[in-house]
Amino acid sequence: MPRKEIPVIEEYFMENLGEGLYQKRRTVLMRQINEEVRKMMGELFTNLEEELEGFIFYADKLDGFYSMYMLVRMSQHVNNAQDAGSFLSVTFASCLVKIKRNFDKFVQNQIAAIEDYKVQKKSRCGIIGFVHNFGEFANQAESIFKGSDRHTHLDKSYSALVKVVYQQIDRVSTEHGKTPREVVMLAVLSQLKIPCLDGDRKEAKQVYQDNLSVYTTNLLGRPLEKIQVFFEGVESKIASGVKPEEVGYQLAFSKQELRKVIKEYSGKEVKKGLDHVYKKVEKHLCEEENLLQVVWFSMQEEFIKQIKHYEDLINKCYPDSGISLSFSVTDVLQFFSEIAQAH
Template sequence: MYVLVRLSQHVMSAQDTGSFLSMSFASALVQVKRNFDRFMQAQLKSIEDTKVNRKSKCGLLPYVANFEDFAKTAEAIFKNTDRRTDLDKWYTKLVGAIFEAILRNAAEHHRTPQEVIKMENFHHLYALLSELKVGVLDGLRKDAKQKYSDALKIYVTQYFGRPLEKLNLFFEGVQAKVAQGVKESEISYQMAYSKQELRKVIREYPAREVKRGLDNLYRKVEKHLCEEENLLQVVWRAMQEEFIQQYKYIEELIQRCYPGSMIVLDFSIQNILEFFSEIALSH
């Protein structure tokens, strides 16, 4: 890459273009450019041909790490040179191939959830492209951020689920009755949705059991994620927000359908915040 840039500068600055030396340099430049394109084509093929070890945790894919090293070296060589367009052309091809490879390798892996592979690798790619500030890659940078965000959201939804599942099912039944015409204020007169039945379901979720379930979840997430990307706390915070949303949903329905009943869950939002914080600090 360095030879391509330096030789190009020499040829472009030559005054006697018809001299033997200038013509020799020009001929050499053509060959160097061909070698550069072959090298870049080999980089592209190595991305497309990458196979991942499906039996161990995936982590950062090799071509993502390799591209970071390549890009930083290339930027140092090509910055503010006449050959910049050559690099930019290959950048778009390489990053496009990386996008496709991440999606393909994520789908093929057996041990690490595919959303984790996408989340970690697109996060790394987004951070790198943000650091490089290459104009032609700005659209792909935004796309990487979106793919990272989407993967994070799907992973949280899949693995966090609904820790208060029976309460959610209870209130789905309540809402079905409301949809059938029963007034919210009269739901408690329905035998299956009486105050007594609600209290019975709530008793299945004492604070200590909820915290224990969250601790088990943290361990599972910890096993899925790699240390290099350091996304554990990001995922944990997203799960905390998801839990608080579910809590507020249940709390609101209790207030609407069982007003004045003094029925509350065994834990508060403040407790949830404490659970998540204590679990994160204990690992």
């Protein structure tokens, strides 16, 4: 029938049956046609769904990431179908269910691998293997799901994976005997640029900073122990009501006592103590992520902060005394640089 005659016929039936009844009959007719077409397609392609399922199974067995690709692509086919009841739409929708199951299984396998991670206690911990693996997983997944309306499925997977990553980092930090807990806890996920992980990334950054601070403070310790104790006593006197400029008149905190304490810490001795600290840090840290440099710089900042604090107290409590430490901030910067270069 010529296409131009169809509107005329439709107008005739609408006038005689009424628009409502016509549309109802037309819907029934189209459904019958679709069923007939679907039945005919099923008879022509009896093995299509079976073949597709075989391909889905085979691809997933080769690499779980293929299930991600198929989830994205098959979802597009199903969502863009003009007729959800067509033969291909029904076939693809059935396959999509199986692909989603494979995707979920792949994520569960990732979780199981993290939970089953065994600690290598005989060597330095370094950046934990499953942290690297999760980073690679996330980067590849983001490239696959970019722009896909199925990204919500991936976001749910991230939440489950990040939760178990944090749990297992905590476990490893407790079980590993050769590496301090704070060093293991530096292996966090603050570098991942994934929108749904913004909250986790901020938490990871805070965990990183907290553990870096604790490790730096604990390992650096009190390199100027006697000076530290002396000025703690000075601060205690000030806190009890003694004016700063009058502290020096206290026998235990006189200028003579301060000079005696300072004399015990020459620049040479300070550098020797810092070199010993560096060797301890080397035993704990690996070459990955420049952690050694990061920690050494953090220690440098902490030590300089201590020195400046002592200098401020000297200026406040012993003005015009001419007393100063045996080394300057510039000397300390040089010590840290020379020690790092020597190793």
